[in-house]
Amino acid sequence: MWIALATGIVTISGAVITYASIRADSQAVDADRQAVVETVQAQSSRVVADARSRAEGSQIAQYRVMNAQADAVEAADPAQARLLRMLADGVLAAEWIDVRYRTGTGAASTWNHDMRRDALIRVNEYISVPQGQPDLTARRADSLHDLANELTLYVVMSILIVVVLTVARLVPSRRWRPAVFATAVASYVALLVLAVPPALASI
Secondary structure, three states: OHHHHHHHHHHHHHHHHHHHHHHHHHHHHHHHHHHHHHHHHHHHHHHHHHHHHHHHHHHHHHHHHHHHHHHHHOOOOHHHHHHHHHHHHHHHHHOOOOHHHEEOOHHHOEEOHHHHHHHHHHHHHOOOOOOOHHHHHHHHHHHHHHHHHHHHHHHHHHHHHHHHHHHHHHOOOOOOHHHHHHHHHHHHHHHHHHHHHHHHHOO
């Protein structure tokens, strides 16, 4: 009777651990997919920011050239030089260039591409995916895969305990039956100690 009862308990426990293993594996697959999506979004955000910064940098280049032309004609035609400088300033105003990332003025101005790109990425992170998030999600997926594999081992362990209980039930000698049964009970206690924490973590 006790052997049959123990077999039923171990079988139910194995079923619960199997469910936890399947659930952890499913969560791992979802995390893998999410990591891929987040990676694409993060890379896209970086590409867009890079392209925008380069476009703004090209406007700064145009501004610099027009100011260089103004410097060249300053002595001969001051009015033309003033017009060119006004047009150069108009280029920056029309394109909404953030002059905080411009170093210098006039023909000597330069564009801080890396700083502008990184600033745009930080802004995009508020509405998109932070650059480090894909790595965090990938590590979470790996952790869930490890958890699922660990729980699978405990499922195998529960099956082996059922086998031991079956042996205890079939062993002809009553002298050996208690020893085999005690081995199964001790193994089951060890299974609970090992499997319960990761099983709860997967729920």
